[in-house]
Amino acid sequence: MASDTKNRILDAAEQQFGDRGFAETSLRDITKKAHVNLAAVNYHFGSKEALLAAVLDRRLQPINERRLQLLDNLESQSGNEGPSLREIVRAFVSPPFEKQQEWGDTGQTFLRVLGRVHGETNDEFREVFMSEYELLYQRFTAALSRAVPHLGNADLTWRMMFMVGSMAFTMSWSKSIVLRDPTASLSANETIESLVTFASAGLAAEQPLEIPVETRRREVQ
DSSP: OOHHHHHHHHHHHHHHHHHOOOOOOHHHHHHHHOOOOOOHHHHHHHHHEEEEEHHHHHHHHHHHHOOOOOHHHHHHHHHHOOHHHHHHHHHHHHHHHHHHHHTTHHHHHHHHHHHHHHHHHHHHHHHHHHHHHHHHHHHHHHHHHHTTTTTTTTHHHHHHHHHHHHHHHHHHHHHHHHHOOOOGGOOOHHHHHHHHHHHHHHHHSSSOOOOOHHHHHHHHO
16 A cells, blocks of 8 residues: 555654664665665655655654644633743643653654754755744744743744753653663653743743943954
8 A cells, every 4th residue: 555655664764864864874775674666765755855854744743733732722711811931831842742652662763863854954954844834933932922022033033942952852862861860760741841940941031131242242253
């Protein structure tokens, strides 16, 4: 069946991209792993870049749908005041952890793929991929700007990036940290709440002080 072939290709590509990296993985490596011919990959995806995008989208699309569903629920229940900062942050950070529990061991492979995407793909690919999540970005930016109205657009954009980075790092390194220090072990819910507290405090912090003129001059030189 076509759907079975497509899923085998996606499974094989995810494994190869996670283990070897995007640049070092060829389409022939993937076809060998999936037990399909090159024509099947070209038929379903067309290129290695499109295949990587499909690998990412298969995992991330349900997460982002859940994020928007949670935000919709919060906004419909909160009325004119809008949801609290912690509620918005929780709606954003909790779905990946929930899915990670469902994925089991295969989730670790996907997290390696995510990590490699940032270092092994070009700016054009990342721009195209991120454009697919423009609605998610707009919705959460609008909600957060109501919750932290003292922040300008630039600060809010960067702090959202800091939140995403801390979330991704937590997901990809949590097992290694616990192996190194078993006393640091937290349940999934405890991890989420700790991350919500951390990210909310960062988002709510005052705007940074103006950079002194002399420091700016040294940075430019």
